[in-house]
Amino acid sequence: MINWKIEPLHFREWGTDHEYLHGVKSVKVNDDNEQWCYNDGSWTVQNSEIWVEKGKPTLLITLGESWTYGEGTEVINHRFHRWDIRDRIEVTYSGKLARMIDSDLWTFGCPGNSNSGIFAGLFRILANVPRGQYSSVKVAVQMTACDRDRTELLPAGHALLPIYSEAFKHHGVPKIPLREWFTRYDEAMFSMLDAEIKKNSDLNLDVVVFKNFNKIWTDRRDYNFKIIEPSWIKFNAQYHNIDLEECFVQHPNFYSSKLRKLSMIDHLDLDFVNRDLDVWEVYCKFLKTHNDTNHSEHPTQISHALWTKFLYDQTGWRSVTHT
Amino acid sequence: MEHVCVICGHVHDEELEGKWEDLPEDFPCPECGGFKADYEVI
Numbered sequence: 001m002i003n004w005k006i007e008p009l010h011f012r013e014w015g016t017d018h019e020y021l022h023g024v025k026s027v028k029v030n031d032d033n034e035q036w037c038y039n040d041g042s043w044t045v046q047n048s049e050i051w052v053e054k055g056k057p058t059l060l061i062t063l064g065e066s067w068t069y070g071e072g073t074e075v076i077n078h079r080f081h082r083w084d085i086r087d088r089i090e091v092t093y094s095g096k097l098a099r100m101i102d103s104d105l106w107t108f109g110c111p112g113n114s115n116s117g118i119f120a121g122l123f124r125i126l127a128n129v130p131r132g133q134y135s136s137v138k139v140a141v142q143m144t145a146c147d148r149d150r151t152e153l154l155p156a157g158h159a160l161l162p163i164y165s166e167a168f169k170h171h172g173v174p175k176i177p178l179r180e181w182f183t184r185y186d187e188a189m190f191s192m193l194d195a196e197i198k199k200n201s202d203l204n205l206d207v208v209v210f211k212n213f214n215k216i217w218t219d220r221r222d223y224n225f226k227i228i229e230p231s232w233i234k235f236n237a238q239y240h241n242i243d244l245e246e247c248f249v250q251h252p253n254f255y256s257s258k259l260r261k262l263s264m265i266d267h268l269d270l271d272f273v274n275r276d277l278d279v280w281e282v283y284c285k286f287l288k289t290h291n292d293t294n295h296s297e298h299p300t301q302i303s304h305a306l307w308t309k310f311l312y313d314q315t316g317w318r319s320v321t322h323t
Numbered sequence: 324m325e326h327v328c329v330i331c332g333h334v335h336d337e338e339l340e341g342k343w344e345d346l347p348e349d350f351p352c353p354e355c356g357g358f359k360a361d362y363e364v365i
Contacts, residue, residue, distance in 0.1 A: 018330055018357050100331055100355065239365055301329055302363050309332030309354070 002128050004028040019090055020099035027052050037110055037117035038153045045078045047085050049108040058103040059134040061125055062094040063118050064142030067212045068109030072298020078111050091301045096308040102319030114148035126200045138317050139207040145250030146185050159188040168263040175266040182248055186218040197224045208315050215246045228314050236303055247280040326362040331355035
Protein backbone atom coordinates (compact mmCIF):
# COMPACT_ATOMS: atom_id res chain seq x y z
CA MET A 1 0.00 0.00 0.00
CA ILE A 2 1.50 3.32 -1.07
CA ASN A 3 0.37 6.56 0.54
CA TRP A 4 0.28 8.69 -2.59
CA LYS A 5 0.06 12.46 -2.59
CA ILE A 6 -1.85 13.95 -5.51
CA GLU A 7 0.21 16.83 -6.85
CA PRO A 8 -1.45 19.25 -9.30
CA LEU A 9 0.64 20.31 -12.26
CA HIS A 10 0.52 24.03 -12.84
CA PHE A 11 0.29 25.47 -16.33
CA ARG A 12 3.60 26.45 -17.87
CA GLU A 13 3.41 29.25 -20.36
CA TRP A 14 6.44 28.00 -22.25
CA GLY A 15 5.34 24.40 -22.34
CA THR A 16 4.69 22.77 -25.69
CA ASP A 17 2.49 19.93 -26.85
CA HIS A 18 5.67 17.94 -27.43
CA GLU A 19 6.06 17.54 -23.68
CA TYR A 20 5.09 14.22 -22.16
CA LEU A 21 3.03 15.95 -19.46
CA HIS A 22 1.07 18.06 -21.94
CA GLY A 23 -2.56 17.97 -20.83
CA VAL A 24 -1.81 16.13 -17.57
CA LYS A 25 -3.51 17.89 -14.64
CA SER A 26 -1.96 16.00 -11.73
CA VAL A 27 0.39 13.16 -10.84
CA LYS A 28 0.87 10.89 -7.86
CA VAL A 29 3.99 11.40 -5.73
CA ASN A 30 5.50 9.20 -3.03
CA ASP A 31 8.54 10.16 -0.98
CA ASP A 32 8.06 7.65 1.81
CA ASN A 33 10.62 5.25 0.37
CA GLU A 34 14.13 6.19 1.50
CA GLN A 35 14.23 3.69 4.35
CA TRP A 36 14.53 0.93 1.75
CA CYS A 37 17.30 2.55 -0.26
CA TYR A 38 19.91 0.73 1.88
CA ASN A 39 22.41 3.55 1.49
CA ASP A 40 23.94 5.82 4.09
CA GLY A 41 20.71 7.76 4.43
CA SER A 42 22.21 11.22 4.06
CA TRP A 43 20.12 12.17 1.05
CA THR A 44 16.77 13.83 1.39
CA VAL A 45 14.92 14.58 -1.78
CA GLN A 46 11.41 15.24 -2.91
CA ASN A 47 9.51 13.94 -5.89
CA SER A 48 11.62 10.81 -5.95
CA GLU A 49 8.75 8.56 -6.98
CA ILE A 50 6.16 9.76 -9.46
CA TRP A 51 3.33 7.93 -11.17
CA VAL A 52 1.89 9.61 -14.24
CA GLU A 53 -1.43 8.10 -15.25
CA LYS A 54 -2.53 9.09 -18.73
CA GLY A 55 -4.83 6.14 -19.27
CA LYS A 56 -2.40 4.34 -21.56
CA PRO A 57 -2.47 0.56 -21.96
CA THR A 58 1.28 0.32 -21.30
CA LEU A 59 3.15 1.29 -18.15
CA LEU A 60 6.83 2.20 -18.18
CA ILE A 61 8.64 1.80 -14.86
CA THR A 62 12.09 3.34 -14.50
CA LEU A 63 14.32 3.06 -11.46
CA GLY A 64 17.74 4.19 -10.41
CA GLU A 65 19.70 6.67 -8.37
CA SER A 66 20.75 10.25 -9.09
CA TRP A 67 21.16 9.65 -12.81
CA THR A 68 17.56 8.53 -13.10
CA TYR A 69 16.49 11.33 -10.75
CA GLY A 70 17.92 13.85 -13.24
CA GLU A 71 20.54 15.21 -10.85
CA GLY A 72 23.04 17.42 -12.64
CA THR A 73 20.75 18.47 -15.42
CA GLU A 74 20.34 22.21 -15.79
CA VAL A 75 17.20 22.25 -13.65
CA ILE A 76 17.52 19.49 -11.03
CA ASN A 77 19.85 19.70 -8.06
CA HIS A 78 18.76 18.21 -4.77
CA ARG A 79 21.33 20.19 -2.80
CA PHE A 80 19.50 23.36 -3.78
CA HIS A 81 16.08 21.73 -3.52
CA ARG A 82 15.52 21.99 -7.26
CA TRP A 83 13.30 19.00 -7.97
CA ASP A 84 10.28 20.31 -9.83
CA ILE A 85 7.96 17.50 -10.86
CA ARG A 86 7.76 18.60 -14.49
CA ASP A 87 11.54 18.75 -14.72
CA ARG A 88 11.88 15.34 -13.07
CA ILE A 89 9.78 13.97 -15.89
CA GLU A 90 10.56 16.07 -18.94
CA VAL A 91 14.36 16.34 -18.80
CA THR A 92 15.10 12.75 -17.84
CA TYR A 93 15.17 9.65 -19.99
CA SER A 94 12.11 8.39 -18.10
CA GLY A 95 9.67 10.98 -19.42
CA LYS A 96 11.30 11.07 -22.82
CA LEU A 97 11.06 7.31 -23.25
CA ALA A 98 7.48 7.24 -21.93
CA ARG A 99 6.60 9.84 -24.53
CA MET A 100 8.31 7.84 -27.28
CA ILE A 101 6.50 4.61 -26.44
CA ASP A 102 3.24 6.40 -25.53
CA SER A 103 2.93 4.90 -22.07
CA ASP A 104 2.06 5.81 -18.52
CA LEU A 105 5.11 6.31 -16.34
CA TRP A 106 6.11 5.23 -12.83
CA THR A 107 9.60 6.44 -12.02
CA PHE A 108 11.59 6.03 -8.83
CA GLY A 109 14.96 7.74 -8.74
CA CYS A 110 16.72 8.67 -5.53
CA PRO A 111 20.22 10.22 -5.35
CA GLY A 112 22.58 7.94 -3.46
CA ASN A 113 20.41 4.88 -3.94
CA SER A 114 22.11 1.50 -3.91
CA ASN A 115 21.48 -1.51 -6.12
CA SER A 116 19.77 -3.34 -3.29
CA GLY A 117 17.62 -0.24 -2.75
CA ILE A 118 16.80 0.06 -6.43
CA PHE A 119 15.77 -3.59 -6.59
CA ALA A 120 13.76 -3.29 -3.37
CA GLY A 121 12.01 -0.31 -4.95
CA LEU A 122 11.22 -2.31 -8.07
CA PHE A 123 9.84 -5.27 -6.15
CA ARG A 124 7.70 -2.92 -4.03
CA ILE A 125 6.39 -1.17 -7.16
CA LEU A 126 5.63 -4.43 -8.98
CA ALA A 127 3.60 -5.59 -5.99
CA ASN A 128 1.62 -2.34 -6.13
CA VAL A 129 0.89 -2.10 -9.87
CA PRO A 130 -2.89 -2.49 -10.06
CA ARG A 131 -3.69 -5.78 -11.73
CA GLY A 132 -5.76 -5.35 -14.86
CA GLN A 133 -4.91 -1.68 -15.43
CA TYR A 134 -2.17 -2.32 -17.99
CA SER A 135 -1.86 -4.78 -20.83
CA SER A 136 1.93 -4.66 -20.61
CA VAL A 137 4.54 -3.27 -18.25
CA LYS A 138 7.99 -2.20 -19.47
CA VAL A 139 10.74 -1.81 -16.89
CA ALA A 140 14.11 -0.08 -17.26
CA VAL A 141 16.38 -0.67 -14.26
CA GLN A 142 19.43 1.55 -13.87
CA MET A 143 21.98 -0.13 -11.64
CA THR A 144 24.75 1.76 -9.88
CA ALA A 145 28.12 0.97 -8.32
CA CYS A 146 28.23 -2.07 -6.05
CA ASP A 147 29.97 -0.20 -3.24
CA ARG A 148 26.82 1.60 -2.11
CA ASP A 149 24.97 -1.33 -0.58
CA ARG A 150 24.70 -1.08 3.19
CA THR A 151 24.68 -4.79 3.88
CA GLU A 152 24.04 -4.30 7.62
CA LEU A 153 20.64 -2.89 6.65
CA LEU A 154 19.61 -5.70 4.35
CA PRO A 155 16.86 -8.05 5.54
CA ALA A 156 17.71 -11.64 6.48
CA GLY A 157 17.83 -13.93 3.49
CA HIS A 158 18.80 -11.20 1.04
CA ALA A 159 20.70 -12.58 -1.94
CA LEU A 160 23.69 -10.28 -1.34
CA LEU A 161 24.35 -11.38 2.23
CA PRO A 162 26.23 -14.62 1.42
CA ILE A 163 28.74 -12.91 -0.85
CA TYR A 164 29.28 -10.15 1.72
CA SER A 165 29.85 -12.57 4.55
CA GLU A 166 33.00 -12.08 6.62
CA ALA A 167 32.50 -15.33 8.51
CA PHE A 168 31.78 -17.95 5.85
CA LYS A 169 33.28 -21.34 6.72
CA HIS A 170 34.98 -22.91 3.72
CA HIS A 171 34.59 -26.60 4.42
CA GLY A 172 35.95 -27.88 1.13
CA VAL A 173 34.55 -24.93 -0.83
CA PRO A 174 37.33 -23.18 -2.73
CA LYS A 175 37.75 -19.46 -2.28
CA ILE A 176 37.38 -17.27 -5.36
CA PRO A 177 39.64 -14.67 -6.99
CA LEU A 178 38.77 -11.02 -6.42
CA ARG A 179 37.53 -10.55 -10.00
CA GLU A 180 35.13 -13.46 -9.60
CA TRP A 181 33.47 -11.72 -6.65
CA PHE A 182 32.09 -9.04 -9.02
CA THR A 183 30.61 -11.75 -11.23
CA ARG A 184 28.99 -13.30 -8.18
CA TYR A 185 27.59 -9.89 -7.28
CA ASP A 186 25.88 -9.52 -10.65
CA GLU A 187 24.56 -13.06 -10.52
CA ALA A 188 23.16 -12.65 -7.00
CA MET A 189 21.32 -9.50 -8.04
CA PHE A 190 20.17 -10.89 -11.37
CA SER A 191 18.89 -14.13 -9.87
CA MET A 192 16.84 -12.10 -7.43
CA LEU A 193 15.43 -10.03 -10.29
CA ASP A 194 14.73 -13.10 -12.38
CA ALA A 195 12.72 -14.66 -9.57
CA GLU A 196 10.70 -11.49 -9.13
CA ILE A 197 9.91 -11.31 -12.83
CA LYS A 198 8.57 -14.86 -12.70
CA LYS A 199 6.58 -14.00 -9.59
CA ASN A 200 4.90 -11.10 -11.40
CA SER A 201 4.31 -12.82 -14.72
CA ASP A 202 0.67 -11.68 -14.64
CA LEU A 203 1.91 -8.14 -15.44
CA ASN A 204 3.27 -9.15 -18.86
CA LEU A 205 6.66 -7.73 -17.94
CA ASP A 206 9.40 -6.71 -20.34
CA VAL A 207 12.48 -5.79 -18.33
CA VAL A 208 15.84 -4.30 -19.30
CA VAL A 209 18.80 -3.64 -17.01
CA PHE A 210 21.72 -1.29 -17.52
CA LYS A 211 24.47 0.20 -15.38
CA ASN A 212 25.62 3.79 -15.26
CA PHE A 213 29.21 3.38 -14.01
CA ASN A 214 30.30 -0.21 -14.49
CA LYS A 215 30.24 -2.90 -17.10
CA ILE A 216 28.13 -6.01 -16.66
CA TRP A 217 30.44 -8.50 -14.97
CA THR A 218 28.67 -11.77 -15.56
CA ASP A 219 28.68 -13.47 -18.96
CA ARG A 220 25.33 -15.10 -18.29
CA ARG A 221 22.57 -13.95 -20.61
CA ASP A 222 19.95 -16.60 -19.88
CA TYR A 223 17.80 -14.35 -17.73
CA ASN A 224 14.20 -13.31 -18.22
CA PHE A 225 15.34 -9.76 -18.88
CA LYS A 226 17.57 -8.03 -21.36
CA ILE A 227 20.94 -6.57 -20.42
CA ILE A 228 21.70 -3.26 -22.14
CA GLU A 229 25.34 -2.46 -22.82
CA PRO A 230 27.52 -0.42 -22.71
CA SER A 231 27.23 1.50 -19.46
CA TRP A 232 25.75 4.98 -19.69
CA ILE A 233 29.09 6.64 -18.91
CA LYS A 234 30.90 4.66 -21.61
CA PHE A 235 28.09 5.53 -24.01
CA ASN A 236 28.58 9.22 -23.18
CA ALA A 237 32.32 9.05 -23.64
CA GLN A 238 31.83 7.76 -27.16
CA TYR A 239 30.42 11.17 -28.08
CA HIS A 240 33.81 12.63 -27.12
CA ASN A 241 35.59 9.99 -29.20
CA ILE A 242 36.85 8.45 -25.96
CA ASP A 243 36.89 4.70 -25.48
CA LEU A 244 36.38 4.85 -21.72
CA GLU A 245 37.15 1.77 -19.71
CA GLU A 246 34.80 1.25 -16.78
CA CYS A 247 36.28 0.70 -13.33
CA PHE A 248 34.96 -1.93 -10.97
CA VAL A 249 34.28 0.32 -7.99
CA GLN A 250 33.19 3.92 -7.65
CA HIS A 251 34.78 4.42 -4.23
CA PRO A 252 38.30 2.96 -4.07
CA ASN A 253 38.18 2.52 -0.30
CA PHE A 254 35.67 -0.26 -0.94
CA TYR A 255 38.67 -2.52 -1.49
CA SER A 256 40.13 -1.85 1.94
CA SER A 257 36.97 -1.29 3.93
CA LYS A 258 34.97 -4.20 2.61
CA LEU A 259 36.39 -6.52 -0.05
CA ARG A 260 39.61 -7.41 1.78
CA LYS A 261 37.53 -8.69 4.71
CA LEU A 262 35.25 -11.00 2.76
CA SER A 263 35.91 -14.61 3.54
CA MET A 264 34.96 -15.99 0.13
CA ILE A 265 37.72 -13.98 -1.63
CA ASP A 266 41.03 -15.80 -1.86
CA HIS A 267 43.16 -12.69 -1.32
CA LEU A 268 43.12 -9.02 -2.20
CA ASP A 269 44.83 -9.22 -5.58
CA LEU A 270 46.86 -6.03 -5.54
CA ASP A 271 47.64 -6.21 -9.24
CA PHE A 272 43.91 -6.20 -9.91
CA VAL A 273 43.33 -3.36 -7.45
CA ASN A 274 46.14 -1.22 -8.85
CA ARG A 275 44.93 -1.76 -12.38
CA ASP A 276 41.40 -0.76 -11.35
CA LEU A 277 42.66 2.36 -9.58
CA ASP A 278 44.47 3.38 -12.77
CA VAL A 279 41.20 3.01 -14.65
CA TRP A 280 39.43 4.93 -11.89
CA GLU A 281 41.79 7.88 -12.34
CA VAL A 282 41.00 8.04 -16.06
CA TYR A 283 37.34 7.79 -15.25
CA CYS A 284 37.54 10.71 -12.77
CA LYS A 285 39.46 12.75 -15.29
CA PHE A 286 36.69 12.18 -17.81
CA LEU A 287 34.08 13.39 -15.34
CA LYS A 288 36.10 16.48 -14.48
CA THR A 289 37.20 17.50 -17.95
CA HIS A 290 34.15 16.74 -20.03
CA ASN A 291 31.53 18.60 -18.06
CA ASP A 292 30.20 20.16 -21.22
CA THR A 293 26.94 19.88 -23.09
CA ASN A 294 27.05 16.11 -23.08
CA HIS A 295 28.18 15.04 -19.65
CA SER A 296 29.20 16.56 -16.34
CA GLU A 297 29.45 14.63 -13.12
CA HIS A 298 25.91 13.66 -13.95
CA PRO A 299 24.28 13.47 -17.38
CA THR A 300 22.89 16.65 -18.84
CA GLN A 301 19.53 16.78 -20.57
CA ILE A 302 21.27 16.14 -23.89
CA SER A 303 22.81 13.01 -22.44
CA HIS A 304 19.39 11.93 -21.19
CA ALA A 305 18.01 12.47 -24.70
CA LEU A 306 20.78 10.46 -26.33
CA TRP A 307 20.34 7.69 -23.77
CA THR A 308 16.59 7.70 -24.43
CA LYS A 309 17.15 7.09 -28.12
CA PHE A 310 19.67 4.38 -27.32
CA LEU A 311 17.21 2.63 -25.00
CA TYR A 312 14.44 3.07 -27.56
CA ASP A 313 16.57 1.36 -30.20
CA GLN A 314 17.93 -1.32 -27.88
CA THR A 315 14.63 -2.32 -26.28
CA GLY A 316 12.56 -2.33 -29.46
CA TRP A 317 9.69 -0.94 -27.39
CA ARG A 318 7.21 0.85 -29.60
CA SER A 319 3.86 2.51 -29.20
CA VAL A 320 0.95 1.82 -31.50
CA THR A 321 1.87 5.06 -33.30
CA HIS A 322 5.51 3.99 -33.74
CA THR A 323 5.02 0.67 -35.49
CA MET B 324 29.33 19.15 -35.20
CA GLU B 325 26.09 17.23 -34.77
CA HIS B 326 22.61 18.24 -33.72
CA VAL B 327 20.53 16.18 -31.30
CA CYS B 328 16.84 16.54 -30.49
CA VAL B 329 16.68 17.05 -26.71
CA ILE B 330 13.16 15.67 -26.61
CA CYS B 331 13.97 12.21 -27.91
CA GLY B 332 17.69 12.00 -28.60
CA HIS B 333 17.48 11.71 -32.36
CA VAL B 334 20.75 12.78 -33.96
CA HIS B 335 20.22 14.70 -37.18
CA ASP B 336 21.56 12.91 -40.25
CA GLU B 337 22.54 15.44 -42.89
CA GLU B 338 22.82 12.80 -45.61
CA LEU B 339 19.27 11.55 -45.11
CA GLU B 340 17.51 14.64 -43.82
CA GLY B 341 19.32 17.53 -45.49
CA LYS B 342 21.88 20.12 -44.49
CA TRP B 343 21.15 21.62 -41.10
CA GLU B 344 21.48 25.22 -42.33
CA ASP B 345 18.96 24.62 -45.08
CA LEU B 346 16.23 23.21 -42.84
CA PRO B 347 13.20 25.41 -42.12
CA GLU B 348 12.39 26.32 -38.53
CA ASP B 349 9.33 24.06 -38.56
CA PHE B 350 11.38 21.03 -39.66
CA PRO B 351 9.92 18.15 -37.63
CA CYS B 352 12.16 15.68 -35.81
CA PRO B 353 11.54 12.38 -37.64
CA GLU B 354 11.32 10.49 -34.34
CA CYS B 355 9.18 12.71 -32.12
CA GLY B 356 7.91 15.64 -34.17
CA GLY B 357 9.87 18.22 -32.16
CA PHE B 358 10.94 21.41 -33.92
CA LYS B 359 14.35 22.58 -35.09
CA ALA B 360 14.48 24.77 -31.98
CA ASP B 361 14.41 21.61 -29.86
CA TYR B 362 17.82 20.54 -31.19
CA GLU B 363 21.12 21.20 -29.42
CA VAL B 364 24.66 20.95 -30.71
CA ILE B 365 26.81 18.08 -29.49
